[in-house]
Structures are given as structure tokens and as C-alpha cells.
Amino acid sequence: MNTTSQGAYRSAFKFSTQDVGTAKLIFNLRKDDAPLPLSAVTGKLILVPANGKKRVRDVTLVDKVNGIAEYVLDDEEIKMYGFFQCELVLVYSNKQAMSAHKFGFEVTQSLMDQDIAPVGEYYIDDFETLKAKIVEMYDSAIQTLEELKKKFEDLENIETKEGAQKKADAVQANVDNHLNDKKNPHSVTKSQVGLSAVTNDTQAKKVDFDKHTSDTSNPHKVTAAQVGLGNVINEKQATYAQLLTHDSNGIRHTSQVEKDKWNGSQLYKITQDNGLAKYLSGADFNTVTDTGFYYISSASTALNAPVNNNGYLMVYNYGTYAYQEYTSYSSSDTSSSGRRKFMRNKVASSDTWTTWREIESVEGSQAKADKALTEAKAYTDTKVSLLPSTWTTISLINGAVASPTVPLRYRTKNGGDEIQINGGFKSALGTIIASGLPEVKYPTEFLVATVGTYGYLRMDYRTNGDLYLAGGTVNSEASISKISVNATIPIS
Structure with a gap:
């Protein structure tokens, strides 16, 4: 793709944030002092406002013949006051060319879009009115002062610090007397403290209780059956450590993993037992x-x-x-x-x-590839030897007409590796204009220029030597006065 940048241009025009729906950018695109056709173009506009957040928008192609496009800033963009950096990018549908145009413009903030909070608003018609307003403000201030004085008078009735301390000391003394009263002043009962089932009897001494609990000679004559061991015989058992040693013996016991491995093993022999075929x-x-x-x-x-x-x-x-x-x-x-x-x-x-x-083996594949290459080279050498290196006029068919000044012709180049086609003609689109040209290994498509109107056409050089005018995009097919060709076609 060939990219052409037309340079950066900072425009002098400005928009206002109040230009909602009317801020329009109009582009008159020209090339070599002539309108730039936009029939096969997609236009994109890249906007970068002062906040740096890039926006990509489609432009409207108003007049494709005279190269006129436009874009109207949307409601959000017109509110982004400050300088905009912009670039108009034109991409042609043949994907072979692109044009970029950089420019800039400014959006100023309208006073209507600025928030200014007033301190106060007064509308005065004459001096007497102003005087009366000042007196009113004075009276209001005096009234406020009187209200403050009344509030300070109320504060004089508040308890002093010394008086409050005396009252607090008296309350503390009553609390201390109550705390030191050990005669159950509230008449609490044993039920209230959760001991209603306790009798007022003499209890066993702690020393006697401790002697009973330390007696290990089975003073209550408890039997094995009473503790749930009536079936246990009075013989020596293996220790827990001995049990763990036996349980972890990997030679005497197999794990579930090993059992699963044996159960999932291959039951059919695909080789001999020793692994041989x-x-x-x-x-x-x-x-x-x-x-x-x-x-x-x-x-x-x-x-x-x-x-x-x-x-x-x-x-x-x-x-x-x-x-x-x-x-x-x-x-x-x-x-x-x-x-x-x-x-x-x-x-x-x-x-x-x-x-x-x-x-196929590597040696066999290489031998066949070498054979095919030798035969292809011999075939190509034979074909190349038949091609003339001087210009030969091409005979046109199907109504195609040769240019009277430079008729369509061909010759070989680069030692016979290429065919060069040059000259002009006129023909209807979608037509085979010539046949019988030298055969090539692969078909080739190439673009040709039109004279008399803007646009482009595509031609095909087919493997059998036919020249086919496929068509393309032009402003007016009837206005084509000549189709100019200058192309090089590889033979193999």
C-alpha cells in the first residue's frame, strides 16, 4: 500500500460550544488542481480533543465526482472546548493507496456553558430604594444581635461547676454505703441465684472427697460387663505401635493403587514376553x-x-x-x-x-522432484526459445480497437523470463481482447489506466495466452477514450 500524507494544516476557524448540530467540517479534496474522485474511497476522520481521548468517525461523501466530503461534530464533541488535532484518512477499495490530511481547529466555551454562582442579587431602581434596602439590612442585623443576647441570658441559669461537684459527691457517698451493706439489702433468694435445688445440709469435707477420688482399688466393685467389656479376655494385646508397624508393611500388604494397576493392566500380548516382535x-x-x-x-x-x-x-x-x-x-x-x-x-x-x-521415502521424493524440475526447465526453455525479444503487435479481437499512435504490443525481457505488454486500445468491459500470446505458468492480474475519465480497470493475462479486460471502477464507462497498458508478466 502507498500512503500519501498531505501535510499538517492548522485552520483559523473556531467553533463555539453552542454550535450544536451546526459545527460542520467540509472537505474539498483536489489532486493536481483537479477534483479528487471518491467513487472507490472510504473516508475516516480521526479527532483528538484537548482531553487526549481519540475518536474515529466516518465522513459523509457528499459529492464523489467533485471530491467533496463533510462531517458534523456530534453533541458530545462540540462540548469538548479547546484545540482539536485531526486527520482525514482516505482509503481506496483496491487497498493499494491511502491519503492522509492533517489539520486542526478550536472550540471555544460559550459564556452560556460556564457556571458562575452569584453572591447575592439585588435589583435597584433609584437611590431612595437603595437607601431603604440598606436600612432594612441594618434592622435585620440589630434583630439578630438581640436574639443572641437572649440566648446568653439563658446560659446564666446553667449549673455551676462547684454546685455540680457537690451533688456528685453526695450521690457517690450513697453508692459507697450501699456497696458496703452485706446484709442482703435487696432480699435476694436462692432461687433468684439459680440454687433452688440445693439443701441446707452439711457437706463432705474436701479432704475426705479427695481421698475417695484418689482410691484406685475399685472401691465401688465395678465389673468388666458394667463398662461394656464383658467379651474381652484377660490376655496381653499387641501395642498400638506394633499395630502401625504391621499395617505399614508394604511387603505383606498391597495398596489399592497396586490392585487398580493390576486390574487395569494389558491382558493381551502384542509382543513376545521379552519385548521382541x-x-x-x-x-x-x-x-x-x-x-x-x-x-x-x-x-x-x-x-x-x-x-x-x-x-x-x-x-x-x-x-x-x-x-x-x-x-x-x-x-x-x-x-x-x-x-x-x-x-x-x-x-x-x-x-x-x-x-x-x-x-514415499526421502530419496524417492527427491528423485521425483528432480525429474519434475528437469522436465519443467526443459519445457520452459523450449517455450522461451520461441518468444521474440523485439516488439510484436498484438492482434485484437471481439471488437477491440488498437490505439492509432501506440498500438498494443509485446516482447520478452530479462533473457526470456518475462513478457512486457505496452500500448493502448479501446474495448467493452468483460471481453477477451486478444488470444494466442505466449503461454505462462501462472495467471496474472494487473491494473490499467483509463484516459478520458477517472478510475481504473483490471486485466487478466491467462495461462493459455488470452488477454481479458475484466472491468473496474470508473466515473463514466462511455467517456473512456483509451485504455493504456504497461505491464510485465512473469513466464514461470
Whole structure:
């Protein structure tokens, strides 16, 4: 993509925050002193106000022929007073060009949008009215002073500090006397303190109680049955430590993890017990359908092997979907002719097998690639040798008309690696204008210029040598006086 910046321009015009719905930006776009067509353009306007928060908006293409676009600031943007940095970006639909235009403008804050809080509001018609207003304010102040005096008089009736202290001391003395009264002045009963079931009897002495509780000779003759041990025999038991030692013995006891591992282990052998592949000699490959790894001796195509060579067979089976891979064995490391790999599978629910498919080796792939490259180069060299290096006029068809000054023509370039097409013509769109040009390996699309109107067209150079005028975007197809071509097409 080619990006063109037209420079930065700070405009002198200003908007006001009161220009709601009327703050409009109008762009008259020109190129080389002529209107810039906008028929294949998408316009974006980038606004960065004083607060730095970028906004991207679509512009309206008012007149695509004369290159006129406009944008009206929305209600939120017109309130963002201060300087705006802006850029108008035009992106063409062919994705090959973009134009950027930077500019700036200012939005001033209207007095109507400023909040000014008044201290007071007075409307005076004459001096006598002003005098009366001042007297009124004085009387109001005097009245306020009188009210304050009355409030201070009320304060004189408040208790003094000394009087309040005497009263507090008297209350404290009464409280102390009450606290020192131990004769149950409130007549509290034992029920009120939660001891209604306690009798007024003599209790056992603490020393006698302590002697009874320390007696370990079973003074109450408690039996084993009374404590729930009637079935326990009077024999020595293993200690708790001995029980833990026995319980943690990993040799005598297996864990649940080990049991789960044994229960989930493979129950079908895919190799011999020592890990070697299973051995088969002279076996019919069609009968080897059990999953496993095998070494096959005396393998032959008569027994449905892919080649007459011993090797390794891998079998994967899921029900009736048997799959085989066979790798022939070779003791030579200098040649891979003996080491070949094949695959096939059995048709589901059938005794039919697909044919063996060989899996290509690196050496085989390279040999085929080298062969294809050699043949392609020979083909290209043959075609290039037939191409002239001088200009050859192209015969036009399907109503296409050549330019009288520079007719459409072609020649080879860069030693025959490219075809150059040059000249002019006029034709209807969507038409094959010529055929029989040199064939190329890949089709090529390219743009051509129009004379007489603004726009562009696309042409296709096809692999069979046809030139096709596809069409494009122009202001007026009827105004095209000539289509100018200057393109280079790779042959391969």
C-alpha cells in the first residue's frame, strides 16, 4: 500500500460550544488542481480533543465526482472546548493507496456553558430604594444581635461547676454505703441465684472427697460387663505401635493403587514376553489381523505381501477394521531399494483388503522432484526459445480497437523470463481482447489506466495466452477514450 500524507494544516476557524448540530467540517479534496474522485474511497476522520481521548468517525461523501466530503461534530464533541488535532484518512477499495490530511481547529466555551454562582442579587431602581434596602439590612442585623443576647441570658441559669461537684459527691457517698451493706439489702433468694435445688445440709469435707477420688482399688466393685467389656479376655494385646508397624508393611500388604494397576493392566500380548516382535514364517498376510508387532520371513506377493522381501509387519485392529503397515528389511545402508514401506486396510465387515500403497521415502521424493524440475526447465526453455525479444503487435479481437499512435504490443525481457505488454486500445468491459500470446505458468492480474475519465480497470493475462479486460471502477464507462497498458508478466 502507498500512503500519501498531505501535510499538517492548522485552520483559523473556531467553533463555539453552542454550535450544536451546526459545527460542520467540509472537505474539498483536489489532486493536481483537479477534483479528487471518491467513487472507490472510504473516508475516516480521526479527532483528538484537548482531553487526549481519540475518536474515529466516518465522513459523509457528499459529492464523489467533485471530491467533496463533510462531517458534523456530534453533541458530545462540540462540548469538548479547546484545540482539536485531526486527520482525514482516505482509503481506496483496491487497498493499494491511502491519503492522509492533517489539520486542526478550536472550540471555544460559550459564556452560556460556564457556571458562575452569584453572591447575592439585588435589583435597584433609584437611590431612595437603595437607601431603604440598606436600612432594612441594618434592622435585620440589630434583630439578630438581640436574639443572641437572649440566648446568653439563658446560659446564666446553667449549673455551676462547684454546685455540680457537690451533688456528685453526695450521690457517690450513697453508692459507697450501699456497696458496703452485706446484709442482703435487696432480699435476694436462692432461687433468684439459680440454687433452688440445693439443701441446707452439711457437706463432705474436701479432704475426705479427695481421698475417695484418689482410691484406685475399685472401691465401688465395678465389673468388666458394667463398662461394656464383658467379651474381652484377660490376655496381653499387641501395642498400638506394633499395630502401625504391621499395617505399614508394604511387603505383606498391597495398596489399592497396586490392585487398580493390576486390574487395569494389558491382558493381551502384542509382543513376545521379552519385548521382541512375534515371529511368523510363510504366513498369509490376509490372516494376520490380531493387533501386534511381527517379523515375517519368507514373505512373498503370492501370500499377499506387498513385495518379495522379509520385513516387519505392524497390525492395528478395531473390530473388523484391520490396518497393516509393512516395512521390508535390508542389510545394506547404501541403498534404500530394499527398505520400502507400505500400508493397507481391510474393508469393514468384509474379507476384502485394499491394495497396498507405498509410503514415499526421502530419496524417492527427491528423485521425483528432480525429474519434475528437469522436465519443467526443459519445457520452459523450449517455450522461451520461441518468444521474440523485439516488439510484436498484438492482434485484437471481439471488437477491440488498437490505439492509432501506440498500438498494443509485446516482447520478452530479462533473457526470456518475462513478457512486457505496452500500448493502448479501446474495448467493452468483460471481453477477451486478444488470444494466442505466449503461454505462462501462472495467471496474472494487473491494473490499467483509463484516459478520458477517472478510475481504473483490471486485466487478466491467462495461462493459455488470452488477454481479458475484466472491468473496474470508473466515473463514466462511455467517456473512456483509451485504455493504456504497461505491464510485465512473469513466464514461470
